[in-house]
Amino acid sequence: MNTLASYAVTTTKGRLHNEDPPKYRSEFQRDRDRIIHSTAFRRLEYKTQVFINHEGDLFRTRLTHSLEVAQVGRSVANALNINVDLVEAICLAHDLGHTPFGHIGQDELNSCMHKACGEGFEHNLQSLRIVDKLEERYADFDGLNLTFETREGILKHCSLKTAKTLGDLGTRFLKGTEPSLEAQLANIADELAYNFHDVDDGLRSGIITLEQLREVSIIDEQLTSLHKKYPNLDGRRLHKELVRHLINMTIYSLIESTTDNLKKCNIEIPDDVYKADPIVAYSESMVSQQKELKKFLHKNLYKHSSVMQLRFKSANIIRGLFDAFVSDESILPEAYQKKVSVQGLHRVVADYISGMTDRYAYRQYNRLFTVENI
Numbered sequence: 048m049n050t051l052a053s054y055a056v057t058t059t060k061g062r063l064h065n066e067d068p069p070k071y072r073s074e075f076q077r078d079r080d081r082i083i084h085s086t087a088f089r090r091l092e093y094k095t096q097v098f099i100n101h102e103g104d105l106f107r108t109r110l111t112h113s114l115e116v117a118q119v120g121r122s123v124a125n126a127l128n129i130n131v132d133l134v135e136a137i138c139l140a141h142d143l144g145h146t147p148f149g150h151i152g153q154d155e156l157n158s159c160m161h162k163a164c165g166e167g168f169e170h171n172l173q174s175l176r177i178v179d180k181l182e183e184r185y186a187d188f189d190g191l192n193l194t195f196e197t198r199e200g201i202l203k204h205c206s207l208k209t210a211k212t213l214g215d216l217g218t219r220f221l222k223g224t225e226p227s228l229e230a231q232l233a234n235i236a237d238e239l240a241y242n243f244h245d246v247d248d249g250l251r252s253g254i255i256t257l258e259q260l261r262e263v264s265i266i267d268e269q270l271t272s273l274h275k276k277y278p279n280l281d282g283r284r285l286h287k288e289l290v291r292h293l294i295n296m297t298i299y300s301l302i303e304s305t306t307d308n309l310k311k312c313n314i315e316i317p318d319d320v321y322k323a324d325p326i327v328a329y330s331e332s333m334v335s336q337q338k339e340l341k342k343f344l345h346k347n348l349y350k351h352s353s354v355m356q357l358r359f360k361s362a363n364i365i366r367g368l369f370d371a372f373v374s375d376e377s378i379l380p381e382a383y384q385k386k387v388s389v390q391g392l393h394r395v396v397a398d399y400i401s402g403m404t405d406r407y408a409y410r411q412y413n414r415l416f417t418v419e420n421i
């Protein structure tokens with residue numbers, strides 16, 4: 048801990064509720080531990096990343112995605128000598144607010160909330176709401192009472208209107224400044240992890256092929272060099288070697304471009320980071336390579352008819368549940384009914400639905416709408 052770089056975050060601005068400092072852990076280790084023990088974290092195991100949760104046991108879920116983001120984050124943080132514990136805490140918490148059924152779940156809930164009450168639903172803000180308010184496990188406060196720095200990292204973006212309601216946490220959006228290096232890293236580690244694990248899962252599912260992937264230059268280069276080194280390698284082992292190499296070379300590239308940026312911008316202390324352009328960033332050529340890959344995945348994986356069919360079904364479930372609970376609050380679980388007078392019906396319904404795992408949402412939907420279950 049005491050050998051961290053001068054631009055690393057080493058102390059906290061504090062927590063929403065005062066607590067004694069931890070005895071044998073750092074403040075950020077305490078945050079990480081609280082996140083791991085939370086209910087929202089365990090729910091991630093049964094929430095979809097891209098492939099619907101029950102489609103296959105080996106596809107990523109929100110939980111394994113979050114663990115991979117934390118692994119990428121830790122690797123880069125170690126190399127840059129910044130605060131690994133803070134990076135890990137942010138990475139593990141970054142998707143706590145995700146709905147069931149991946150992005151389609153969030154988009155549908157967002158549209159339901161807009162139509163019903165003019166408010167939206169955004170998973171980033173929901174992650175913050177979970178750690179600040181919704182977890183119920185401490186005698187002295189709601190939420191997990193995390194440090195400012197972890198909360199700052201969780202809130203990757205928000206509207207100016209929302210920023211005005213968030214006190215200290217909203218200031219950077221109003222002033223247009225950047226967050227800590229640790230927060231910047233967690234953000235880019237998320238993207239790095241999902242781009243490559245989506246390639247991995249896409250190949251595994253058979254929806255995309257290695258031949259198709261050759262149209263992405265970064266992948267074509269890696270495949271050519273792998274073929275040269277291992278002429279007889281094919282099948283699953285080639286696919287796994289490819290993904291491993293892609294992750295490695297992108298992490299190396301990120302470490303190198305960030306080290307350059309730290310020097311170029313004369314970053315010495317955390318305050319320098321807030322005022323500068325993003326420091327934890329890819330080189331220009333890596334940015335365009337990543338864009339090319341994203342475009343490929345969008346066209347060939349995320350929009351593939353088998354993925355779209357499940358999305359269609361998932362959107363119907365979210366909408367059906369939302370309309371049902373809003374039309375008759377007496378079918379909400381009692382613990383949620385009790386919150387309606389304080390938080391408003393729509394927000395309570397959004398909290399309830401977004402907290403569901405995929406299979407819990409299916410079960411609730413069947414319970415309410417399927418005749419055979421009676």
Ligand code: MG
Nearest residue numbers: 112141142237
């Ligand atoms: Mg994520």
